[in-house]
Amino acid sequence: MTETPGAQLTPAIRHADILIIGGGLSGAMLAAQLLRLPGKRQVLVIEPRAELGRGEAYSAVELGHTLNGNAARMSIDPDNADDLTHWLAEYIAAGGWPESDQQHVPISELFPPRGLFGVYVQQRLAEAQVVGARYGSTVEHVRAEVVDVQTDIDSVRLTLNDGQRLQGAYAVLATGMFAAARTPQTESSGLNAAALDPWDVTAMRQLDPQSTVLIIGSGLTMVDAVVSLEQAGHRGPIEVFSRHGLLPHVRRQPPAWADFLAEDHSIRTPRQLMRELRRQCHDAIAQGIDWQAPLDTVRAHIGRLWSQATDVQRRQFVRHVRPWWESHHHRSPPLSAELVARLHGERRLRIHAASFKGLEPSSVGGVNIRIRRRGETQTCVVHGAALINSSGIEYDWRRVARPLPQQLLARGLVRPGPLALGIAAADDGAVLSADGQVASRLFAMGPPLRGMWWESTAVTDVASQAKALAVRLAGMCPVV
Incomplete structure (x- = not known):
């Protein structure tokens, strides 16, 4: 091919079935779930870091930067709460992380370094790639940053910061957290x-x-x-x-407590929740039980309670309760x-x-x-x-001066979520456009859905979302 003087060649477009935008914890977990499902599909994960599975949170290299949850709470397998515990037991037995004995607790109660947790995620992704190969599925890491997204009736097109262009049947915003x-x-x-x-x-x-x-x-x-x-x-x-x-x-390991929210469906608002939670904590203390016990039963219900609350109730919670919720819960x-x-x-x-x-x-x-x-x-x-x-996470995409969130907002492909927390989406993760239309080919998971579910950042939350979204995407992609 002869180039016309003064003209620029248009870079070729690479095609895939599914494009995952972001290769931290969210993107890696979604890729792993897709690989484990029957069917042949090609997945591209676009992530500027050198490694998948680490992202912002798990790129730490110092042993002192640990998870804020113990191993029993941090499994990336939604069907096996002990997965990280079992992995750690094998890793430590093989001579890894010799400093673990300084914590003087059972393996399930260890708080691993965040960098080590990244190794765990990467190993589980590698194991999923072996499974996917049997079906003919592949996951490839494209090391670049997505700077623009366009959609049409039958595809999603991405522009990368190095000039590459990608096209897929579906794309997922797995951008993780934007640390302030x-x-x-x-x-x-x-x-x-x-x-x-x-x-x-x-x-x-x-x-x-x-x-x-x-x-x-x-x-x-x-x-x-x-x-x-x-x-x-x-x-x-x-x-x-x-x-x-x-x-x-400080996070402690309290004994089990009855799931009072599962037993009482009359609690529907943030104010009712806080009133009953205080009563449960007082009851625990009166019995000589750690107040963290009843608090730890609430997580499983937060998404439901938050999604059914009105914007006024959500605003009241963020304005008056959030600081105390964060210090007690996180x-x-x-x-x-x-x-x-x-x-x-x-x-x-x-x-x-x-x-x-x-x-x-x-x-x-x-x-x-x-x-x-x-x-x-x-x-x-x-x-x-x-x-x-150390002001935490910036959830308001309007304030994040990065090309991708700014372009998505400018094109009207997404709109801010409730209280400007993340972006708005349907229950299945399909994003909502500026005019409220449900996207057919663009989805989101994890921290971008903070406004939809409030707690959409923890490992267990993201693991559940990854599994559900993988099943949905696999069902929409033709099986070869």
Whole structure:
């Protein structure tokens, strides 16, 4: 073929049955489920990272950055709650993770490093590929970032940042979470440009060990940041600022408790749930039982309760209950919680109920931030040698300055979910367009559906969604 002078060749379009946009936990689990189903199909997973199955959460390399749930709670097999426990037992028996004996608990109660959990996901995906090969199915990793999506009546077309173009019968938005600390935002205050990555131990080793570090946010990302500082050898003051000044509770292993929501179908609203949950927790404490026992029965019902609540009720929950829900429900792994508690007891780590109002110039190096303490009207400036953004996850796609969410919104292929949390979708994951039409070829799963189900980020939630969506997609693809 002869190229016309001045003309550009249009890159060839690669075809597949299913295109999975994102190759972290969500994308890898969906791919594995598809491989295990009968039928011959070609799946492309588009993920810019070098490895599938890790994503934002499980790319951590430090042993101190652990899961916030124990092994018995973190299986990626929705049909076998003990899958991770069994995998860990074999891995440890083979000589892997020798540090596991420091936790002094049964394997089912271990809190594995997040990097090790990524190995587990990758191994299960590799095993699924062996199964898929018997059916003639394949999964291929395309290492690139999707920057645009277009749909028509019979296909979905993707444009990648390297110029590649892909076309498939169906596509799935498995984009995972956009960590605020690593996400450019359309309304940026410059925070991320001035802040250290919460998981970058190497960068923290460059700090004066006795210097003051400022942290915005007091949730689980803050806990990780404190672990990172400790492993980097930092021994100076740590000042933490968050609107409510709440720390995550430590995750314990409470005894079983009756599933009161399964027994009482009259509880339908967030207010009714909180009232009854408080009563159940008080009853547990009166019996000498950990209050976490009744709380842990609620997860299985959150999707139902959230989806049937009105927008007014959801807004009330987010505004008035969410901080306490997050600190009680999304709890810290024991070793990390022990570190935070020790530093707090030594007065090296202090928690301030205060809102971040922006950055201020510093003439002496380091960083200045302007805050407003809770209950006060005036702001003040606080100085530190370094700043860490631990404000958690950005769920509002309108504020994520990345090409894919911006293009999807601009084209009207998706619309914000309830309360602008993630994107809107039907019960089966088919996304809703800007005008409310249910897509026939574009689906979503995992964290993008936060607004639909509230808890759509945990491993067990994503595992269940992956299985259900795989069955649906396999049923729509012709069997060869």
